[in-house]
Amino acid sequence: MQNIINIKNLWFKYEESSPWVLKDIDLTIRRGEWVSIIGQNGSGKTTLVKHINGLLKPVKGDVLINGTNTKKAETWELARSVGFVFQYPDSQIFANTIFNEVSFGPRNLGFSEEEIEQVVTSSLNQVGLHKNLDTKPGSLSTGEKRRLAIADVLAMKPDIIVLDEPTTGQDESTCENLMNIVKELARSGKTIITVTHDMELTAKWSDKVILMDLGKIIKNATPRDVFTDFELLKRIEIDPPQVALLSSILNLPRTPITIDDTVELLKMWISR
Amino acid sequence: MAVISAKDLTVEYYNSGFSLKHISFSIDEGEIVLLTGPSGSGKTMLLYCLSGVIPHCLNMRTYTGAVYINGVEISKTALSEITKMLGIVLQNPTAQIFGRTVEEDMAFGLENLCVGRDEIKRRIDETLKLVDLEKYRESDPFSLSGGERQRVAIGSTLVMKPDILLLDEPTSNLDSRGTKGVIQTIERLKEEKKTVVLVERNIEHIMPVVDRIIALYDGEKVTDSKPRDFFAKQILVEKLGVNPPQVVRLIYRLRAEGIDIKELPISIQELYCAIDDKREWMDAKYYQHKKSMVQI
Numbered sequence: 001m002q003n004i005i006n007i008k009n010l011w012f013k014y015e016e017s018s019p020w021v022l023k024d025i026d027l028t029i030r031r032g033e034w035v036s037i038i039g040q041n042g043s044g045k046t047t048l049v050k051h052i053n054g055l056l057k058p059v060k061g062d063v064l065i066n067g068t069n070t071k072k073a074e075t076w077e078l079a080r081s082v083g084f085v086f087q088y089p090d091s092q093i094f095a096n097t098i099f100n101e102v103s104f105g106p107r108n109l110g111f112s113e114e115e116i117e118q119v120v121t122s123s124l125n126q127v128g129l130h131k132n133l134d135t136k137p138g139s140l141s142t143g144e145k146r147r148l149a150i151a152d153v154l155a156m157k158p159d160i161i162v163l164d165e166p167t168t169g170q171d172e173s174t175c176e177n178l179m180n181i182v183k184e185l186a187r188s189g190k191t192i193i194t195v196t197h198d199m200e201l202t203a204k205w206s207d208k209v210i211l212m213d214l215g216k217i218i219k220n221a222t223p224r225d226v227f228t229d230f231e232l233l234k235r236i237e238i239d240p241p242q243v244a245l246l247s248s249i250l251n252l253p254r255t256p257i258t259i260d261d262t263v264e265l266l267k268m269w270i271s272r
Numbered sequence: 273m274a275v276i277s278a279k280d281l282t283v284e285y286y287n288s289g290f291s292l293k294h295i296s297f298s299i300d301e302g303e304i305v306l307l308t309g310p311s312g313s314g315k316t317m318l319l320y321c322l323s324g325v326i327p328h329c330l331n332m333r334t335y336t337g338a339v340y341i342n343g344v345e346i347s348k349t350a351l352s353e354i355t356k357m358l359g360i361v362l363q364n365p366t367a368q369i370f371g372r373t374v375e376e377d378m379a380f381g382l383e384n385l386c387v388g389r390d391e392i393k394r395r396i397d398e399t400l401k402l403v404d405l406e407k408y409r410e411s412d413p414f415s416l417s418g419g420e421r422q423r424v425a426i427g428s429t430l431v432m433k434p435d436i437l438l439l440d441e442p443t444s445n446l447d448s449r450g451t452k453g454v455i456q457t458i459e460r461l462k463e464e465k466k467t468v469v470l471v472e473r474n475i476e477h478i479m480p481v482v483d484r485i486i487a488l489y490d491g492e493k494v495t496d497s498k499p500r501d502f503f504a505k506q507i508l509v510e511k512l513g514v515n516p517p518q519v520v521r522l523i524y525r526l527r528a529e530g531i532d533i534k535e536l537p538i539s540i541q542e543l544y545c546a547i548d549d550k551r552e553w554m555d556a557k558y559y560q561h562k563k564s565m566v567q568i
Contacts, residue, residue, distance in 0.1 A: 040447040041419035087418065088364055139288040143311030168444050168473075172515040174311060197447050200518060237449045242476065242518040242540045259518065263525050 004159060004191050005029040005052060009061035012047060021047045023215040025061070029208075031159070034183070034192040036202040036223075039212035040236065045195045046087075048212070049162045052193065054078035066159065080109060083153030087164040087195075089145035092152060098124070099133035101148060105156040123151040126181050128174070143174055150178070160191040167198045179205050200241045203227055203257040211236075228255040274298035274340075275436060275467050276322060281337035283321060291334065292317055292491045301435075302465040304458060304481050306472060306499075309488035310513040315471040316363070316440055318488065322469060323438050324354040341436065358436035359429035363444065363471075365421040369413045374405060374424050377413055378431045385432075395431050402460065403427040404453050419450035426457065437461060439470040443477060451477050476517040479538060487512050504536055519543050 010025040022044050029035050037045045050056040051063045054070040054077075063070045065081050086092045095101035102120045111119065120133070127147035131140075137148055146168065153161055163182070167175050183205060186192045196202060202209055202223060209226040211219040213236045219226055227233070227240040243262040247255040252269060256262035277298035284291035292314045299305050307315045320326040327335045328351045339346050341357050362368050371377025375396055382392045400406045403423040408416060413424045426442060443451040451474065458468055458481050472478050485502040487495045489512060495502060503509060503520045506527075516524075519540050537543040 040449050041417035088366075090364065136287075139290075141312035168441075173510075173513045175515070197451075237452075239448050243522060245540055246543070259522050259525055262522055263529060266526065266531070267529065 002031050003028045004031045004066055006064040007051070007061070008064075010048075010051065010058045010063060011060035012051065012056060012058055021215050022051075025217060027210065027217065027220070029191060029193070031191055032186055032189045033207050034186045034194070034205060035208045035210060036194045036196055036206040037210045037212060038196060038199070038202055038226075038238065040238070043212040044215040045212055046164060049084070049164065049193060049195055052160065052162060053082040053084045055084075076108075079105075079156065079158070081158055082160045082162060083156055083158035085146075085149050085153050085161070085163045085166065087168065089149040092149045093137045093145055096136060097133060098129070098131055098135045098137060098148065101137050102151050102155050105152055109156055119155045119157070120151075123154040124148075126154055127151045128177055128181075147174070147178065154185075158190070160193065161185065162193045162195070164195045165198075166194055166196065167201055175201075199227070199239065200258075203241050203244075211238075224255070224257055227257045273301055275301045275342055276469065277340045278318075278321070279338050279340070281321060281339060282334060283317065283326060283332055283336075284334035285317075286331065286333045290314070290317070290491070292321065292488075294337070295488075295493050296337075297486055297493065297496055299467060299469065299484075301467055302462060303483050304462055304468045304470070305484045305486060306470055306475070306478065306482045307486050307488065308471070308473075308475070308512065308514050309494075313488040313512075314491040315488055317491075319360065319438050319440055319469065319471055323358060323360040324349070324351050325360070328354075355432075355434075357434060358438060359432055359434035360438040361422075361425050361429050361440065361442060363440040365418075365425035366414075368425050369421060369428070371413060371428075373410050374400070374413055374416075374427075375409045377424055378428045381428065381432045395433070399427045399431040402430060402457055419446040422446055423450065423453065426454065430457075430461075434466075436467045436469070439468065439472075441471055441473060443472060443474045448477075455481055473515060475515060479517055480541075487514070500536055500538055503538055 005028065007025050007027040010022055011020055012022040013020045025048060037048065039045050047056065051058060051070065052065065054073060054075040057071050065078060070078060093101055095104060099120055102123055103116045106116050106119050127150050129144060129147045129151060137145060140148060166178065179201065182192055194206070206223055209221060209223050210217055211226055219229065219232060227244050233240055241257055243256050243259060246252065246262065250269060252265050256265050278295050281295040282291065282293055295318065307318060309315050317326070321339055324346045326332060327347050335347065341354060346354055369377055371380060378396050378399060379392050382395065400409060403426055405420065405423055405427060408420065413421055416424065422442065429437065442454050446454060455478060461468055462481060479499055482499055485497060485499055486493060495505065495508060503516050506524055509516055517538055519537055523536055
């Protein structure tokens with residue numbers, strides 16, 4: 001698969017006098033990959049993804065999106081490639097109706113009225129938000145606002161979708177549905193980046209996990225490799241999914257990181 | 273003794289038509305109660321009713337029944353009196369932080385109550401320690417991370433020393449370190465016999481401190497039970513879309529696979545204990561006769 005994001009020796013700090021927030025980040029992400037970025041608050045996760053959509057530009061080093069250096073591109077140009085769903089939907093939602101909200105992005109990108117109507121409907125369907133298009137976003141629940149914010153981004157048909165804490169405010173079934181939609185998007189070639197504290201989501205859905213601590217990438221590996229490195233997780237105070245802790249007690253042949261995996265292992269273990 | 277009670281509370285917003293319907297319950301001093309339910313079930317609305325934000329700050333189409341805090345009917349009590357009894361921490365901490373420094377934010381409420389400077393300092397010292405923000409005393413709250421801001425909001429409420437604390441998703445923006453900090457804070461509040469009502473999705477982590485779960489669905493109270501009894505109602509839990517601890521979902525799945533579990537562990541520690549107890553909890557059809565072969 002082709003690399004869609006190339007980050008080389010990225011260093012960043014917010015002010016000249018402040019400490020480095022990102023330190024020598026090297027990272028490549030391939031088209032169609034689902035990558036989760038995890039780490040404690042303040043580890044640099046959000047700062048890193050803001051470099052991907054050009055909201056922040058490197059102090060040192062380069063960020064290339066689809067081969068374009070973000071230093072040489074305007075943020076609006078990058079918006080065609082990178083959709084960003086913010087942690088708080090209220091930071092993103094501003095229009096007076098759902099239609100105006102979801103149509104804002106594609107209209108600004110020059111879509112025709114016909115295309116706009118089509119993408120608004122399909123984006124809302126994709127997130128399961130079956131509301132009247134005149135509904136005021138302010139009347140939606142927090143979970144519904146989250147889905148609306150995701151529809152906003154889907155409507156712009158970006159290659160890369162960054163989801164900052166996508167499960168916040170979502171109940172289990174909605175979350176599962178949403179993650180299935182996101183997985184489909186990844187299968188269709190979109191690159192998905194989630195920034196999250198939800199280790200179960202990370203273990204179940206991601207292809208790759210990037211573990212950050214104090215502005216550095218300290219591990220870039222598969223979910224299994226990350227969530228079985230108990231020593232490292234303990235050091236940076238991250239709890240793996242609960243089921244991962246079963247392996248040492250039950251002497252299982254491998255460490256499960258999802259419920260599906262655990263059930264399979266336990267069935268083998270019980271019948272041996 | 274009941275410190276919070278709702279009696280046949282029916283509330284309806286203007287415009288959205290969203291409502292709470294005939295809600296009744298009471299919460300005793302020192303209890304930690306979790307409000308849960310799917311998106312749009314009325315959890316936050318109920319929290320606003322308990323805090324007096326409804327009906328004092330938001331006009332309602334309908335408000336019947338009553339909420340009592342320490343025996344006082346809150347719709348007939350000035351908000352300034354209610355806020356002496358309880359504190360509320362909103363879901364998005366940015367909405368309630370406005371101080372230029374963490375210390376200033378925490379001092380605001382106390383200054384308005386004309387608390388003396390020495391006492392303000394003492395309480396802020398104590399609270400900063402409680403929410404683990406001592407090193408950020410002079411920092412601009414808006415320069416802090418989401419989790420740190422959440423702790424500023426909790427601190428600014430706790431510093432008022434309310435007997436009742438209402439928390440709307442207090443750990444939703446926190447990392448594992450921050451979540452542990454909030455849970456430890458709630459544990460300490462419990463030791464001090466404070467009453468806490470919280471709306472939380474991050475049930476797995478918060479469960480060790482929760483005494484009771486009240487679940488709402490479409491504005492109605494559908495259950496009020498202890499956590500283990502709540503999670504035993506698998507069909508209801510699934511209907512509510514509540515995300516139980518992973519260990520509970522594992523047991524649901526094992527049951528679906530024909531592996532019956534007698535006792536329902538609700539935490540990984542309980543699962544450990546159950547396994548340590550010679551795994552008698554596991555009544556697997558094809559396990560019993562092979563039990564002796566299993567080595568731990």
